[in-house]
Amino acid sequence: MKKETLLEIIFGTIGGLVFAIGMCMCLIPEWNMFQAGIVVSIVGFIILLCIIPIYRNHHPKKEHAPIQWGIVLTWIIGIVGALLMGFGMSRIMHGTPNQTDMIIGMICGVIGLLICVLNYPIYSYFNRNKE
Numbered sequence: 664m665k666k667e668t669l670l671e672i673i674f675g676t677i678g679g680l681v682f683a684i685g686m687c688m689c690l691i692p693e694w695n696m697f698q699a700g701i702v703v704s705i706v707g708f709i710i711l712l713c714i715i716p717i718y719r720n721h722h723p724k725k726e727h728a729p730i731q732w733g734i735v736l737t738w739i740i741g742i743v744g745a746l747l748m749g750f751g752m753s754r755i756m757h758g759t760p761n762q763t764d765m766i767i768g769m770i771c772g773v774i775g776l777l778i779c780v781l782n783y784p785i786y787s788y789f790n791r792n793k794e
Contacts (some may be wrong), residue, residue, distance in 0.1 A: 667721040674714045682707030712783030741782050748775025 685707055688700025751772030754764045 671714050678710030729735050737786040744775045744778030748772050
């Protein structure tokens with residue numbers, strides 16, 4: 664393993680952990696550390712930004728291939744499905760949900776899960792039609 668790759672891994676791990684701890688400090692009200700969490704998150708983000716010059720100096724620039732719109736659509740569908748499933752989970756798990764929250768959460772979660780599961784067949788369909 665090259666020294667540069669190890670530095671990228673170290674900066675990525677430390678920066679990601681510091682950023683995540685800062686976000687927890689901001690978003691967990693029981694901790695009562697919102698302003699300190701913002702500072703810690705910014706420090707973590709700056710550590711993550713330190714990866715960019717290391718990466719650009721030691722990795723050759725690659726030729727850009729033409730855009731594969733099937734992959735772009737697959738990413739968009741996957742993100743929408745994951746967000747919908749997460750919305751459903753948060754409706755069920757936040758506080759003490761009433762019956763309406765449970766029903767809406769389960770419906771959204773199942774629809775989001777189905778979207779994520781059907782993402783691969785959609786990708787296969789686009790690749791088959793491309794040839």
